[in-house]
Amino acid sequence: MAACPAVKSSVYLLLNNIQITNSLTANNSLRKLNKAINIMEISAGDRVEICCNEDGLWGSYFEAKIVQRYRKDNYLVEYVNLVTDNDETKKLREVVEASAIRPVPPKTRVAEYELLDVVDVNDLDGWWVGRVTGRDKYNYHVYFEGWGEEFPYPEHKLRAHQEYENGRWITCGQRVPLPLSFRSDSSGWLLS
DSSP states (O other), X not given: OOSXXXXXXXXOEEETTEEEOTTSOHHHXXXXXXXXXXXXXXXXXXXXXEEEOSTTTTTXXXXXXXXXXXXXXXXXXXXXXXXXXXXXXXXXXXXXXXXXXXXXXXXXXXXXXXXXXXXXXXXXTEEEEEEEEEEOSSOEEEXXXXXTEEEEEOGGGEEEOEEXXXXXXXXXXXXXXXXXXXXXXXXXXXXX
16 A cells, blocks of 8 residues: 555555455555554664655655654655755755555566566665666666666666555566567667
8 A cells, every 4th residue: 555656657555355446545544554454563763765746856765774664654754865955964844644655675586687577766765666678788777757868777776666555575577568569679679
């Protein structure tokens, strides 16, 4: 439930064989459902990721530490890599909704990323969801749907994208295909 919908077009759960769809009435029902199934316990000091879906930041995750609970369904967090606009020596703190918080994903070992795998790229102080669209001798090429752009990244900047659903981690892999055309060359596979 707290998972960022970066690679999903609709929110749904199967809970006791009952499908709950977008017909949930706004965030209030979603919060009640989160509490009912007790997906994630959050405590001060926990390292988490905050999913951001604001303009220009859609599909990004930023590492943070829980400072304290703030009101009913909100938490004060301190970001690990983000600083304040006024003083770059001070870490940014803000209040976020519980639905935007997830644990830090477990490390997974990937021998090699495949064409169209959904990945997170560590760039600009956060993790950004994209899709592997090519590979050359030194880099994987990753397409970011939100920007409509592709950039090269070395392997150490990538991790397999995982969604946190119902208290469990799910690796996305090639869950959602993109309408792209393929071509290949001698250095590996590429998309055009």
